[in-house]
Amino acid sequence: MDLKKFADEIRLYTMKELNNRGFGHYGGSLSIIETLAVLYGKEMNIDAAHPDNENRDYFVLSKGHAGPSLYATLFLKGYISEETLMSLNNNGTNLPSHPDKNLTKGIDVTTGSLGQGLSVATGVAYGNKLKGLNNYTYCIVGDGELNEGQCWEAIQFANHHKLHNLILFVDDNKKQLDGYTKDINNPMDFVTKMQAFGLNSFRINGNNISEVEEAITKAKENEASTTAIIMDTIKGYGVTAVEKIMNNHHLRPDCSLQFELERAVLELENKAKGQVPYR
Amino acid sequence: MSELRQIYAETIAELAKKDDRVVVLEADLSSSMATANLKETMGERYINVGIMEAHEVSMAAGLSVTGHIPFVHSFAPFISRRAFDQVFISLAYSKNHAILVGSDVGITAEMNGGTHMSFEDLALMRVIPNITIYEVSDPQQFKDILYHCYSHSGLYYIRTMRKKAPRLTDQICDLKSGYREIIKGSSGTIFSTGFLLPECMKAAENLAKKNIHVSVIETFRIKPLNKEMLIEAAKKGPIVTVDNHSITGGIGSAIAEVLSEEYPSKIKRLGVDEKFGQVGSTNFLKTQYGLTAKDIVLAMEKLVN
Ligand SMILES: Cc1ncc(C[n+]2csc(CCOP(=O)(O)OP(=O)(O)O)c2C)c(N)n1
Ligand SMILES: [Mg+2]
Numbered sequence: 416m417d418l419k420k421f422a423d424e425i426r427l428y429t430m431k432e433l434n435n436r437g438f439g440h441y442g443g444s445l446s447i448i449e450t451l452a453v454l455y456g457k458e459m460n461i462d463a464a465h466p467d468n469e470n471r472d473y474f475v476l477s478k479g480h481a482g483p484s485l486y487a488t489l490f491l492k493g494y495i496s497e498e499t500l501m502s503l504n505n506n507g508t509n510l511p512s513h514p515d516k517n518l519t520k521g522i523d524v525t526t527g528s529l530g531q532g533l534s535v536a537t538g539v540a541y542g543n544k545l546k547g548l549n550n551y552t553y554c555i556v557g558d559g560e561l562n563e564g565q566c567w568e569a570i571q572f573a574n575h576h577k578l579h580n581l582i583l584f585v586d587d588n589k590k591q592l593d594g595y596t597k598d599i600n601n602p603m604d605f606v607t608k609m610q611a612f613g614l615n616s617f618r619i620n621g622n623n624i625s626e627v628e629e630a631i632t633k634a635k636e637n638e639a640s641t642t643a644i645i646m647d648t649i650k651g652y653g654v655t656a657v658e659k660i661m662n663n664h665h666l667r668p669d670c671s672l673q674f675e676l677e678r679a680v681l682e683l684e685n686k687a688k689g690q691v692p693y694r
Numbered sequence: 695m696s697e698l699r700q701i702y703a704e705t706i707a708e709l710a711k712k713d714d715r716v717v718v719l720e721a722d723l724s725s726s727m728a729t730a731n732l733k734e735t736m737g738e739r740y741i742n743v744g745i746m747e748a749h750e751v752s753m754a755a756g757l758s759v760t761g762h763i764p765f766v767h768s769f770a771p772f773i774s775r776r777a778f779d780q781v782f783i784s785l786a787y788s789k790n791h792a793i794l795v796g797s798d799v800g801i802t803a804e805m806n807g808g809t810h811m812s813f814e815d816l817a818l819m820r821v822i823p824n825i826t827i828y829e830v831s832d833p834q835q836f837k838d839i840l841y842h843c844y845s846h847s848g849l850y851y852i853r854t855m856r857k858k859a860p861r862l863t864d865q866i867c868d869l870k871s872g873y874r875e876i877i878k879g880s881s882g883t884i885f886s887t888g889f890l891l892p893e894c895m896k897a898a899e900n901l902a903k904k905n906i907h908v909s910v911i912e913t914f915r916i917k918p919l920n921k922e923m924l925i926e927a928a929k930k931g932p933i934v935t936v937d938n939h940s941i942t943g944g945i946g947s948a949i950a951e952v953l954s955e956e957y958p959s960k961i962k963r964l965g966v967d968e969k970f971g972q973v974g975s976t977n978f979l980k981t982q983y984g985l986t987a988k989d990i991v992l993a994m995e996k997l998v999n
Pocket of ligand 1: 591592745
């Protein structure tokens with residue numbers, strides 16, 4: 416599969432979905448799309464026809480507010496219909512802002528209360544190890560989310576139990592809700608921190624498909640510990656109108672921004688033209 | 695109509711101006727609570743700790759130990775259930791002075807859905823010995839309560855919505871009594887707080903058309919409740935309580951506990967019954983959980999007849 420094109424499609428449907436609802440977490444949904452493309456387009460052993468296969472790989476979106484781009488991915492992989500995708504945050508929806516494992520096919524873990532997803536992911540990894548399975552658990556946490564002490568409890572656990580079957584991505588987009596992470600609670604260098612906690616860790620450009628691919632290969636080669644891939648990303652990546660807004664965590668666009676966001680969809684559509692949908 | 699978050703920020707700015715002991719704490723929800731600008735006037739007394747609610751609460755205790763008066767905000771589920779042991783031990787058990795503010799309560803969390811929708815914060819907070827709990831419904835009242843909490847040492851939990859709130863009554867809010875009778879009636883009482891009061895008022899108007907004249911009483915101080923007032927109300931007739939919260943541990947539960955011992959009465963508790971939160975507009979959610987004026991009218995009619 417052409418992962419670059421797959422990422423473009425995920426971005427297109429993420430924008431359609433959010434624009435259709437008229438508000439949402441644009442910034443953090445857009446920054447992880449390359450990671451989702453590599454995971455769902457190549458790395459993960461998953462099948463929409465058998466979502467409960469216990470040998471499948473698991474995915475935990477610990478920064479749950481980025482649900483919209485995960486939903487767009489699940490749509491393109493055949494888990495949910497376009498109609499469902501467009502029901503994001505409607506009254507009575509099966510697609511709430513934050514992923515819910517009891518509502519949406521393809522969601523393994525319910526998230527939205529920051530800091531809990533990574534702990535759940537360590538439980539999934541440990542549980543699968545207990546069962547003697549050789550599958551992987553992938554988890555994305557936010558750089559702001561790593562403020563939460565619980566994340567570091569999970570990291571200590573992952574290290575102590577050498578959960579090499581857990582691969583952690585830190586979406587280091589340098590921003591949280593109220594602004595830059597460095598202004599709110601300076602995170603220092605995540606690589607050094609993760610290494611100090613005993614994890615295998617290195618930094619990549621998380622908006623670059625081949626760097627994400629290589630990083631996962633490297634993580635899988637390391638059987639001694641959990642790998643934490645620190646991803647330099649841009650909050651709102653791939654949609655200039657969103658990237659250039661300072662406070663782009665949650666947007667409720669006015670008319671002029673709506674116009675720009677609709678134009679972004681047209682551009683993404685042109686880019687994707689001629690492609691077969693990925694199902 | 696002012697936004698309650700604006701009132702929160704303005705009031706803290708006023709208090710901070712006249713008293714250096716006032717500090718304000720946020721956990722990465724400053725933009726949501728309109729407090730971001732306080733940094734300019736309050737300098738280092740404005741503290742945004744990041745997404746660390748447990749730390750935020752225990753750290754506030756340290757500030758209280760050094761004689762400061764911390765106003766501590768997060769969304770209601772995060773300041774209550776997320777940081778409960780910290781609230782219990784660092785603040786309550788240690789007898790520190792702090793004002794906890796939980797916003798986006800109950801169904802007003804709307805599109806943030808189930809993970810952010812607190813139907814249990816009152817139940818949790820109510821069990822803490824000697825805590826004082828308020829739920830606010832209008833701007834002036836919020837301001838009065840904040841001033842009160844500032845000037846009387848103790849632990850407080852204030853439950854509030856963030857956005858626009860209409861002024862429901864011209865009556866001033868008597869903090870000694872802890873309640874306001876928004877509509878007067880002789881044959882029964884509807885009790886509620888906060889966001890659902892307008893539904894209760896609408897219900898009372900509709901009941902009046904059917905010749906059932908009930909009071910609507912806002913028990914804005916949820917703990918301690920005014921027992922004498924409850925008993926007097928119970929003497930008039932049946933009671934319907936309306937909670938933007940679980941019926942377990944909410945205001946209906948608190949009122950029923952008092953009256954079952956002091957003046958056993960016919961009571962119907964409306965509220966969220968064994969359900970979690972979900973995504974939706976407040977209008978949709980009111981219908982989902984049976985919290986509309988129509989539900990209130992039906993409940994009262996059933997008790998009266
Ligand atoms: C426990 C908890 N506290 C607060 C929030 C509110 N909240 C939602 S997203 C967010 C900021 C997240 O920042 P980050 O992890 O960096 O996410 P990203 O930049 O990827 O969007 C906050 C404070 C929450 N969802 N959960
Ligand atoms: Mg971030």
